[in-house]
Amino acid sequence: xxxxxxxxxxxxxxxxxxxxxxxxxxxxxxxxxxxxxxxxxxxxxxxxxxxxxxxxxxxxxxxxxxxxxxxxxxxxxxxxxxxxxxxxxxxxxxxxxxxxxxxxxxxxxxxxxxxxxxxxxxxxxxxxxxxxxxxxxxxxxxxxxxxxxxxxxxxxxxxxxxxxxxxxxxxxxxxxxxxxxxxxxxxxxxxxxxxxxxxxxxxxxxxxxxxxxxxxxxxxxxxxxxxxxxxxxxxxxxxxxxxxxxxxxxxxxxxxxxxxxxxxxxxxxxxxxxxxxxxxxxxxxxxxxxxxxx
Ligand SMILES: Cc1cc2nc3c(=O)[nH]c(=O)nc-3n(C[C@H](O)[C@H](O)[C@H](O)COP(=O)(O)OP(=O)(O)OC[C@H]3O[C@@H](n4cnc5c(N)ncnc54)[C@H](O)[C@@H]3O)c2cc1C
Numbered sequence: 001x002x003x004x005x006x007x008x009x010x011x012x013x014x015x016x017x018x019x020x021x022x023x024x025x026x027x028x029x030x031x032x033x034x035x036x037x038x039x040x041x042x043x044x045x046x047x048x049x050x051x052x053x054x055x056x057x058x059x060x061x062x063x064x065x066x067x068x069x070x071x072x073x074x075x076x077x078x079x080x081x082x083x084x085x086x087x088x089x090x091x092x093x094x095x096x097x098x099x100x101x102x103x104x105x106x107x108x109x110x111x112x113x114x115x116x117x118x119x120x121x122x123x124x125x126x127x128x129x130x131x132x133x134x135x136x137x138x139x140x141x142x143x144x145x146x147x148x149x150x151x152x153x154x155x156x157x158x159x160x161x162x163x164x165x166x167x168x169x170x171x172x173x174x175x176x177x178x179x180x181x182x183x184x185x186x187x188x189x190x191x192x193x194x195x196x197x198x199x200x201x202x203x204x205x206x207x208x209x210x211x212x213x214x215x216x217x218x219x220x221x222x223x224x225x226x227x228x229x230x231x232x233x234x235x236x237x238x239x240x241x242x243x244x245x246x247x248x249x250x251x252x253x254x255x256x257x258x259x260x261x262x263x264x265x266x267x268x269x270x271x272x273x274x275x276x277x278x279x280x281x282x283x284x285x286x287x288x289x290x291x292x293x294x
Pocket of ligand 1: 133
């Protein structure tokens, strides 16, 4: 097994520009304008042996691997909140989309609130980004999406685990402490839509840490932790054959951004750019993966 060690990025607090700078590291142009610094950052990804990886991570790891100096991490709800703060966006989060139908000038969305009150919305362009739950949304019920449950475990940092200064990934991952806790994950269970926290998944995450870095497992007192009282989060990914997201214009005016699997934080932004490009610049709409169902 090899490990990937990502440089310490900052967890952002402010707006999206700060987010991009923090996440991508100093000197990387988020617009890609100059391109040179960005290229240098990419070029600098390199192999490290276990000793170098340990020194970069701040704690002994069992394997060598790849070092991503421009790597980082972020907090998805804060990223989403920062993006949605754009004044051009009006959020109607109380509604659940129930159906979608083509009408003369676009699409009609039928939605329901938590009191089962129905409302309808009409738009020329609709983009569906409902994850694996799109399977219950006519006319998109036949998309080849598989639900894949995953659970992360949050682990209280200790004086020794606090030394971890880079994300370490090897099959699973463990982050440096953020707000006094490490995140470790994540499990995979195909065709499982359960979002309950499971002790078996906590155990799996802990055993993966022990494999990546026995020293970190020891620093976290992993053997002595009561898995019944550990916190975490479980949710469901949408997986697609070939792991290519289903992104683009499926029918005139009907866009999808679905099937981001385990890497939505990387592919969602790119998918948005591609969809926007296909619409404004007349690029091929069947950009990524739509071959599966068109
Ligand atoms: C445990 C775990 C760890 C992960 N770790 C990482 C990671 O480290 N890095 C990474 O890049 N990715 C990670 N992922 C994957 C990442 O979470 C997904 O790729 C990403 O969330 C996909 O985004 P999405 O917007 O397509 O779908 P989702 O995040 O599933 O969002 C879909 C949204 O649509 C809403 N919705 C569904 N149906 C309707 C409806 N009918 N009407 C209205 N709203 C609806 C849902 O409530 C939900 O809010 C992880 C996933 C899991 C489960």
